[in-house]
Amino acid sequence: QSVLTQPPSVSGAPGQRVTISCTGRSxxxxxxxxxxxxxxxxxxxxxxLIFGNNNRPSGVPDRFSVSKSGTSASLAITGLQAEDEADxxxxxxxxxxxxxxxxxGGTKLTVL
Amino acid sequence: xVQLVQSGAEVxxxxxxxxxxxxxxxxxxxxYYIHWVRQAPGxxxxxxxxxxxxxxxxxxxxxxxGRVTVTRDTSTTTVYMELSSLRSDDTAVYYCARDGVMGAxxxxxxxxxxxxxxxxxx
Numbered sequence: 444q445s446v447l448t449q450p451p452s453v454s455g456a457p458g459q460r461v462t463i464s465c466t467g468r469s470x471x472x473x474x475x476x477x478x479x480x481x482x483x484x485x486x487x488x489x490x491x492l493i494f495g496n497n498n499r500p501s502g503v504p505d506r507f508s509v510s511k512s513g514t515s516a517s518l519a520i521t522g523l524q525a526e527d528e529a530d531x532x533x534x535x536x537x538x539x540x541x542x543x544x545x546x547x548g549g550t551k552l553t554v555l
Numbered sequence: 556x557v558q559l560v561q562s563g564a565e566v567x568x569x570x571x572x573x574x575x576x577x578x579x580x581x582x583x584x585x586x587y588y589i590h591w592v593r594q595a596p597g598x599x600x601x602x603x604x605x606x607x608x609x610x611x612x613x614x615x616x617x618x619x620x621g622r623v624t625v626t627r628d629t630s631t632t633t634v635y636m637e638l639s640s641l642r643s644d645d646t647a648v649y650y651c652a653r654d655g656v657m658g659a660x661x662x663x664x665x666x667x668x669x670x671x672x673x674x675x676x677x
Contacts, residue, residue, distance in 0.1 A: 445599055477659070479663055488650055489664070491655075491663065495663075534600075534661060534664075535661050543602060543616055544590065544602035544661050545602065546599055546601070549599045
């Protein structure tokens with residue numbers, strides 16, 4: 444059971460816009476901690492996608508954007524492309540006793 | 556370029572210990588914290604702990620306290636993660652990851668090792 448809740452799967456057709464939600468609680472996202480997002484292709488290590496307030500590592504297109512409100516955050520992907528198909532994870536910090544870094548359970552994005 | 560290169564796959568019996576290494580290169584080793592994250596087959600990511608390569612200070616997730624030990628060797632710029640009293644549900648890919656933004660909360664994992672599969676089976 445992950446501390447942050449993500450939908451198990453989302454899908455969209457090429458060119459469409461999809462969003463992936465990440466729901467936390469008052470001890471993590473609701474406390475104002477940043478949310479970061481990672482992309483993982485099966486069989487490979489996760490890669491940093493976006494961190495904090497729409498900060499993108501070199502090479503990540505601005506088709507990827509994030510928002511945050513209250514105890515939730517969202518990752519939006521516009522102009523969906525076949526190579527976007529992957530697993531996406533959100534990450535934040537939890538102040539509950541000895542939890543620390545927390546991840547969402549991951550969302551499988553399928554490009555139809 | 557920044558690289559984190561981990562040791563190879565391990566097969567262990569229940570009750571045994573495993574020690575996974577993570578060799579860092581391409582940056583000043585002492586400057587950035589290193590974390591360990593694991594991923595069970597078909598599951599999500601789980602944070603295990605952190606080490607400061609500068610002073611060796613560690614913090615572990617409560618779930619692993621007493622079973623995990625993270626150390627570093629500054630002479631070889633290598634971080635080690637040892638997990639003891641292995642159980643079948645410790646079967647997972649173990650990753651080291653660099654916290655690339657100093658002072659950020661939560662940590663920003665900007666570089667990851669390739670992962671080390673640890674299989675626990677009798």
